[in-house]
Amino acid sequence: MLRLPAFEFRPVRSVExxxxxxxxxxxxxxxxxxxxxxxxxxxxxxxxxxxxxxxxSITELRRMHFDPAHGLRxxxxxxxxxxxxDPAVLLHYPALATAAAMVGTPEIRSMGTIGGxxxxxxxxxxxxxxxxxxxxxxxxxxxxxxxxxxALHSQIGKAINASDTAPVMQAYDARISLVGPHGARVVAAxxxxxxxxxxxxxxxxxxxxxxxxxxxxxxxxxxxxxKLRLRNAFDFPLLGVAVAVATNExxxxxxxRVLLGAVGSAPIEVEGAGALLLGSHFAAxxxxxxxxxxxxxxxxxxxxxxxxxxxxxxxRVLAQRALEDVxxxxx
Amino acid sequence: xxxxxxxxxxxLNVNGRDVTLAFLPHxxxxxxxxxxxxxxxTKHGCELGQCGACTxxxxxxxxxxxxxxxxETIDRPITSVEGIAVADALHPVQRAFLDLGAAQCGYxxxxxxxxxxxxxxxxxxxxEAEIREALAGHLCRCTGYTKIVEAxxxxxxxxxxxxxx
Ligand SMILES: Cc1cc2nc3c(=O)[nH]c(=O)nc-3n(C[C@H](O)[C@H](O)[C@H](O)COP(=O)(O)OP(=O)(O)OC[C@H]3O[C@@H](n4cnc5c(N)ncnc54)[C@H](O)[C@@H]3O)c2cc1C
Numbered sequence: 001m002l003r004l005p006a007f008e009f010r011p012v013r014s015v016e017x018x019x020x021x022x023x024x025x026x027x028x029x030x031x032x033x034x035x036x037x038x039x040x041x042x043x044x045x046x047x048x049x050x051x052x053x054x055x056x057s058i059t060e061l062r063r064m065h066f067d068p069a070h071g072l073r074x075x076x077x078x079x080x081x082x083x084x085x086d087p088a089v090l091l092h093y094p095a096l097a098t099a100a101a102m103v104g105t106p107e108i109r110s111m112g113t114i115g116g117x118x119x120x121x122x123x124x125x126x127x128x129x130x131x132x133x134x135x136x137x138x139x140x141x142x143x144x145x146x147x148x149x150x151a152l153h154s155q156i157g158k159a160i161n162a163s164d165t166a167p168v169m170q171a172y173d174a175r176i177s178l179v180g181p182h183g184a185r186v187v188a189a190x191x192x193x194x195x196x197x198x199x200x201x202x203x204x205x206x207x208x209x210x211x212x213x214x215x216x217x218x219x220x221x222x223x224x225x226x227k228l229r230l231r232n233a234f235d236f237p238l239l240g241v242a243v244a245v246a247t248n249e250x251x252x253x254x255x256x257r258v259l260l261g262a263v264g265s266a267p268i269e270v271e272g273a274g275a276l277l278l279g280s281h282f283a284a285x286x287x288x289x290x291x292x293x294x295x296x297x298x299x300x301x302x303x304x305x306x307x308x309x310x311x312x313x314x315x316r317v318l319a320q321r322a323l324e325d326v327x328x329x330x331x
Numbered sequence: 332x333x334x335x336x337x338x339x340x341x342x343l344n345v346n347g348r349d350v351t352l353a354f355l356p357h358x359x360x361x362x363x364x365x366x367x368x369x370x371x372x373t374k375h376g377c378e379l380g381q382c383g384a385c386t387x388x389x390x391x392x393x394x395x396x397x398x399x400x401x402x403e404t405i406d407r408p409i410t411s412v413e414g415i416a417v418a419d420a421l422h423p424v425q426r427a428f429l430d431l432g433a434a435q436c437g438y439x440x441x442x443x444x445x446x447x448x449x450x451x452x453x454x455x456x457x458x459e460a461e462i463r464e465a466l467a468g469h470l471c472r473c474t475g476y477t478k479i480v481e482a483x484x485x486x487x488x489x490x491x492x493x494x495x496x
Contacts, residue, residue: 001362002378002397006336009356009402039359039398040379052357056403105468106446108380110392111399233467 002043011054015061015179015208018053023181023206025051031208032056033077034111036104037120045131046121046143061115061210066092072214076115080165081106083114093172093214095223095242099164102227105234115209118166118176122159122197122265123236124150124303142198150303158301159197160262162236166193167261168225170269171244172214180207193266197301218255220247224325226318227261230305237262238306241294241318245277245326253277258290258319263300263311270297273319282327287320294319341405345370346414354401361385361396364411372412372441376470383469386442387411393449412441415448423486423493424448433482435473443469447483455487455494 010029012018022029029051032038041047055061061075066088074083083089084101103109103117126140126149139145141157150158169176169189177186192201203209223244229235240261246254256277260268273290280286295316302308338353345368354363361378364370364387376384378397385396388410415422424447427433434440443466450457450465457465462483463476471479 001375003362004357004359006355007357008336009400011403035398035400035403036380036395039400043379054400054403104380105383106465107383107386107393107395107468111394233463 004042005048007049008051013057015210018208019181021053033113033116036108036112071216074114074212076209077113079110080112081109092217095168095225099168099225103164117163120163122200123162124159157197160301161266162262167240167242167259167267170267171242171257171259175213177211178207179210195266197265218246222326224322226322228314238304238311241322243322243326253280260298263298270294287323291316291320345409356402358401360399360401360404363401370411370413383442384439386445393446412444423489427482427486431478431482433478439471451487455490
């Protein structure tokens with residue numbers, strides 16, 4: 001059997017207790033929510049914490065609440081399955097419902113949480129491997145080694161952020177609240193993910209991701225998430241494209257964000273594509289130009305289970321489809 | 332390094348019975364079911380969450396026992412494949428798997444059965460797409476899935492007939 005390395009398990013009932021324990025043990029402790037990412041990584045020897053702080057029983061972090069004035073508040077422990085099925089999410093934030101429904105398998109979605117999905121460890125073909133495999137190759141920057149095998153001269157790790165909901169949260173301009181031993185802070189999704197693949201996020205080791213707040217949907221809001229994966233039954237994304245737009249009474253675009261997932265170490269916004277949509281009425285030619293801009297600007301890191309050329313070309317296809325999703329009902 | 336962690340004593344509710352036993356705090360539910368309770372119906376496959384062979388129900392929902400700590404299942408009802416049949420009567424899903432030959436080597440079968448039972452608890456008339464989606468996390472290297480999907484549909488049909496008859 002592939003077993004977990006030994007650790008002390010410390011379940012907690014409040015965010016404050018969790019932050020206090022994490023602060024007490026420093027780098028020797030890690031928090032766990034659903035465990036679907038952390039325990040798999042621990043079995044591969046990627047993490048060997050002395051203490052694991054169990055967040056599961058912090059019931060206040062399971063709350064989900066929508067109101068039109070304040071938007072959607074999601075406790076970090078909401079399961080992906082509960083988000084994918086929630087009527088308010090389906091109606092007002094459909095790209096989030098789609099992304100949550102496309103994470104892993106039904107089992108993974110009922111165990112896995114939104115907080116864990118946003119803190120998902122970055123992934124790489126040289127990293128998500130058994131201890132023997134990594135030893136044979138000589139390890140990498142992210143664990144036990146000192147160079148990045150994707151880019152040998154890079155000072156930072158080039159693993160990818162393969163979270164399905166990360167680009168969507170950024171497209172919706174979500175706010176993420178982190179609670180540490182000395183209080184709380186709120187970080188915009190666009191500042192939450194770290195560009196250094198060695199660290200997935202800017203969360204400090206003693207902070208807990210407590211809540212995510214999505215602003216109320218703007219007037220004429222439309223959004224979509226499209227995902228490319230090797231197997232449609234389930235798989236991590238080879239690419240993800242999230243699009244969120246708003247429109248005025250005349251149907252013209254007043255706000256547009258186009259985000260790419262699984263392309264870089266953090267979700268990547270293609271500002272040029274958003275700029276092309278602004279003021280437009282989503283004419284076919286505009287969508288094609290915006291998709292072309294995604295193709296031009298998107299530079300996938302070469303570390304997923306598909307060729308770089310294929311992923312690069314599929315960027316245009318996926319972007320085109322996501323743009324058509326938001327445009328269709330408006331034309 | 333600190334001293335080797337010691338076992339904890341706890342009560343788990345497995346297949347309707349409370350059992351008090353000792354296990355390591357970092358033991359997975361899969362390890363405790365198979366190695367402490369000798370309930371070897373639950374299989375270990377990839378042990379990384381990718382194959383579904385170790386699926387059991389916790390609080391009525393399917394979970395991967397290879398990625399769940401036993402310590403996190405205290406006070407929550409656990410159903411393994413051994414708890415699916417009622418007394419000596421096979422569950423309609425098990426019956427249909429037998430009748431249609433939906434198991435070949437059988438290694439993945441317990442995981443499929445548990446996931447299928449969960450699906451049919453929510454609806455006894457799932458579409459083929461719903462069946463395939465509910466079983467998406469389960470790998471079978473023998474059957475090609477067709478017989479499995481048919482067996483789940485048949486089980487649902489029989490459950491509907493019994494409910495109405
Ligand atoms: C077979 C398989 C397929 C998968 N497919 C996908 C996929 O298609 N798309 C995808 O996005 N993911 C996928 N995953 C990864 C993972 O299952 C999901 O991302 C899931 O949402 C992780 O949530 P969790 O609660 O289980 O996280 P955990 O494993 O509990 O935690 C993940 C990380 O986040 C930290 N963490 C968790 N919660 C908090 C918190 N509240 N505050 C601070 N830190 C926290 C943990 O310390 C850990 O580093 C897959 C996993 C498996 C095993």
